[in-house]
Amino acid sequence: MPFPSKTISLIALSIGTVLGSTPAVAQVPPGRMLASQCAQCHGTNGQGPGFEELAGKSANDLYGDLREMKLRPVEGIMDRQARGYTDQQLRLIADYLSTVTPSGNAD
Ligand code: HEC
Known part of the structure; x- marks a missing residue:
C-alpha cells in the first residue's frame, strides 16, 4: 500500500467534507442571484458604473420604483x-440591493 491507512482515512474524510458541504452557490442570498441580472446596466451588485446606482438605496424605494x-x-x-420578475422577486432584489454599500461609481 503506497499510503498508511491513517492517511487514506484522512483523505476519505476530506473528500466527504467537500462532498457533504452545501455548494457555495446555494449560500448566495436569492436576492443577490436575481440582482445579478441588473449588473450589465447597473454594475455588479448595483454598485455601478452604469445607469443609476442601486446599491444602498432604501429597499422600499427600490421596490416601489420597480413595481411602478x-x-x-x-x-x-x-x-x-x-x-x-414576480413581486416577490422584486422584493428580494430590493431588499438585497439596499444592503450593499454604495460605491459612488454610477451617475
Ligand atoms: C438593459 C439595461 C438595464 C438592465 C438590465 C436593468 N436596468 Fe435598471 N435602469 C436602466 C436605465 C437605462 C435606467 C434609467 C432610465 C430609466 O429609468 O429607464 C434604469 C433605472 C433604474 C432604476 C431607477 C428608476 C427611477 O425611478 O429612477 C431602478 C430602481 C432600476 N433601474 C433597477 C433595476 C433592477 C433592480 C434591475 C435588475 C432586475 C435593472 N434595473 C436592470 C437600465 C437597465
Whole structure:
C-alpha cells in the first residue's frame, strides 16, 4: 500500500467534507442571484458604473420604483426589465440591493 491507512482515512474524510458541504452557490442570498441580472446596466451588485446606482438605496424605494415600472405602460428599458420578475422577486432584489454599500461609481 503506497499510503498508511491513517492517511487514506484522512483523505476519505476530506473528500466527504467537500462532498457533504452545501455548494457555495446555494449560500448566495436569492436576492443577490436575481440582482445579478441588473449588473450589465447597473454594475455588479448595483454598485455601478452604469445607469443609476442601486446599491444602498432604501429597499422600499427600490421596490416601489420597480413595481411602478412593472405596472406602467412600457416606455423604456426598465419597464421591460421589471416585468420579468414576480413581486416577490422584486422584493428580494430590493431588499438585497439596499444592503450593499454604495460605491459612488454610477451617475
Ligand atoms: C438593459 C439595461 C438595464 C438592465 C438590465 C436593468 N436596468 Fe435598471 N435602469 C436602466 C436605465 C437605462 C435606467 C434609467 C432610465 C430609466 O429609468 O429607464 C434604469 C433605472 C433604474 C432604476 C431607477 C428608476 C427611477 O425611478 O429612477 C431602478 C430602481 C432600476 N433601474 C433597477 C433595476 C433592477 C433592480 C434591475 C435588475 C432586475 C435593472 N434595473 C436592470 C437600465 C437597465
